[in-house]
Amino acid sequence: xxxxxxxxxxxxxxxxxxxxxxxxxxxxxxxxxxxxxxxxxxxxxxxxxxxxxxxxxxxxxxxxxxxxxxxxxxxxxxxxxxxxxxxxxxxxxxxxxxxxxxxxxxxxxxxxxxxxxxxxxxxxxxxxxxxxxxxxxxxxxxxxxxxxxxxxxxxxxxxxxxxxxxxxxxxxxxxxxxxxxxxxxxxxxxxxxxxxxxxxxxxxxxxxxxxxxxxxxxxxxxxxxxxxxxxxxxxxxxxxxxxxxxxxxxxxxxxxxxxxxxxxxxxxxxxxxxxxxxxxxxxxxxxxxxxxxxxxxxxxxxxxxxxxxxxxxxxxxxxxxxxxxxxxxxxxxxxxxxxxxxxxxxxxxxxxxxxxxxxxxxxxxxxxxxxxxxxxxxxxxxxxxxxxxxxxxxxxxxxxxxxxxxxxxxxxxxxxxxxxxxxxxxxxxxxxxxxxxxxxxxxxxxxxxxxxxxxxxxxxxxxxxxxxxxxxxxxxxxxxxxxxxxxxxxxxxxxxxxxxxxxxxxxxxxxxxxxxxxxxxxxxxxxxxxxxxxxxxxxxxxxxxxxxxxxxxxxxxxxxxxxxxxxxxxxxxxxxxxxxxxxxxxxxxxxxxxxxxxxxxxxxxxxxxxxxxxxxxxxxxxxxxxxxxxxxxxxxxxxxxxxxxxxxx
Numbered sequence: 001x002x003x004x005x006x007x008x009x010x011x012x013x014x015x016x017x018x019x020x021x022x023x024x025x026x027x028x029x030x031x032x033x034x035x036x037x038x039x040x041x042x043x044x045x046x047x048x049x050x051x052x053x054x055x056x057x058x059x060x061x062x063x064x065x066x067x068x069x070x071x072x073x074x075x076x077x078x079x080x081x082x083x084x085x086x087x088x089x090x091x092x093x094x095x096x097x098x099x100x101x102x103x104x105x106x107x108x109x110x111x112x113x114x115x116x117x118x119x120x121x122x123x124x125x126x127x128x129x130x131x132x133x134x135x136x137x138x139x140x141x142x143x144x145x146x147x148x149x150x151x152x153x154x155x156x157x158x159x160x161x162x163x164x165x166x167x168x169x170x171x172x173x174x175x176x177x178x179x180x181x182x183x184x185x186x187x188x189x190x191x192x193x194x195x196x197x198x199x200x201x202x203x204x205x206x207x208x209x210x211x212x213x214x215x216x217x218x219x220x221x222x223x224x225x226x227x228x229x230x231x232x233x234x235x236x237x238x239x240x241x242x243x244x245x246x247x248x249x250x251x252x253x254x255x256x257x258x259x260x261x262x263x264x265x266x267x268x269x270x271x272x273x274x275x276x277x278x279x280x281x282x283x284x285x286x287x288x289x290x291x292x293x294x295x296x297x298x299x300x301x302x303x304x305x306x307x308x309x310x311x312x313x314x315x316x317x318x319x320x321x322x323x324x325x326x327x328x329x330x331x332x333x334x335x336x337x338x339x340x341x342x343x344x345x346x347x348x349x350x351x352x353x354x355x356x357x358x359x360x361x362x363x364x365x366x367x368x369x370x371x372x373x374x375x376x377x378x379x380x381x382x383x384x385x386x387x388x389x390x391x392x393x394x395x396x397x398x399x400x401x402x403x404x405x406x407x408x409x410x411x412x413x414x415x416x417x418x419x420x421x422x423x424x425x426x427x428x429x430x431x432x433x434x435x436x437x438x439x440x441x442x443x444x445x446x447x448x449x450x451x452x453x454x455x456x457x458x459x460x461x462x463x464x465x466x467x468x469x470x471x472x473x474x475x476x477x478x479x480x481x482x483x484x485x486x487x488x489x490x491x492x493x494x495x496x497x498x499x500x501x502x503x504x505x506x507x508x509x510x511x512x513x514x515x516x517x518x519x520x521x522x523x524x525x526x527x528x529x530x531x532x533x534x535x536x537x538x539x540x541x542x543x544x545x546x547x548x549x550x551x552x553x554x555x556x557x558x559x560x561x562x563x564x565x566x567x568x569x570x571x572x573x574x575x576x577x578x579x580x581x582x583x584x585x586x587x588x589x590x591x592x593x594x595x596x597x598x599x600x601x602x603x604x605x606x607x608x609x610x611x612x613x614x615x616x617x618x619x620x621x622x623x624x625x626x627x628x629x630x631x632x633x634x635x636x637x638x639x640x641x642x643x644x645x646x647x648x649x
Contacts, residue, residue, distance in 0.1 A: 048158025064111025196427030262343030358490030382421030467502025474564025
């Protein structure tokens, strides 16, 4: 049965009024909001927004971390038939101008002083932004700007409006239809301006239900909402599926306390991009390096057993009684304490998506008893397109098409999708909409891939990024930059990589080191450094990265299609790629074209065999808004490449 998000809320409030809906950690203490209390809050906020002038079809910007009252604000807007537009809380002020202007936003609800300051900064360029409410009043006592008020004032106004118009809220909820617009999510904008992806209640709820049925999610489950609410993945897991299933969403106190909060809550349903799983594992390995000799030996012995036995157990494969008993002992001594340390002691199903995950990383988590799987989807598809069934999780696929999804691959290798979760349109952009949605209802994903013999989807790269080498021994060979970059990022010492090679004779790359992993490595070798720039240019670090590059090359040499994509030369960048500098999107996707242009002198140096180093000055943005310049003389490193189909010893 089709429904809307406000109706789902009211159903939970009626059927299970005292059950926990949301938890928020404030000042170190978990505060619980029941479904009935949430329904009252949403009613008051909706009436307050109506009294302020928010009307059906208009947009409400919401900016902040995961907070119960911000979730309630989105529900309040939807109850009125208005459209919440969540924006990334870590974006700089200038990045808000386009979405606010594009969506003609007059009302915004934000979390705290930081977000208020950004909104006030863009007001001159967004004169239609007339009303602004904030959740956290700290630091805002002396602000007197026109149209600025605390969220408590909006709630109080709504309470009075509700008393004066007793049937208003229920009538508005009843008037909202499943096919009405429920939310708009702006894409990351890797090329040009971001696009507003318009979704209805029906599309989001349908995919949320399909994903819930696939993994048997229900009211007993718990999640930790720690990723940006502006990202549709977070919105699906912690908003759409929350309202569909009725489980509890827990909001951490801050980004700095997520690890602690994860352990305290012990979620049963968990999502993280590969970089989060990489970070958790890196922290574990750093601690193990500092452990005593006996503890290190025990850990290594148990992990070797886990790789042989643990993956077979979680995949439902036959395992001998002796191996089961040995694994049970390992679970008592290592695996269970490790899961508890990571906060995964209660996880029933965990997902990762967004980027490819390294096979070693994937195997590690599954081997210690965590049911980690991969999924495939996008903002335009309401996330859920392919999921991995239990016992069929593999590092090299993203699962099988789930309920309601049709999938086909064009002759050019591009993946096309039909699904009940497809976007209605790109807001105010019929040309872009027509480019991705054909007359028969097929959505062009822009991803290149294929279905393997078992019906699982394999993703190679973005179709537009897949190129060809030109000239040399591998003339015309396939070049998939993301595939190469992801292989490099599988190493804990590599945080980001950018590969170049399209229409060139060979492949070269930029590398960002992981400051935590490499810093720990350096400290154990008594290598002094003063920061990222200095550490990245240490000869020992370049040698460490070269070893990683050559391992990737050895692996690529065994792939007859991608053997030509081996990295012949690389350099370690003197600064971390940063979204504030325009080099990454807010979801940490590499803006390859922008980087190639910004660092053109470095790219040219990589392809000039006579050059062994290159000086560069780069303007950077600091957290306080100031600009500065970072300069360095970067060494260019040659890497060994291997003959095709020959494994390195």
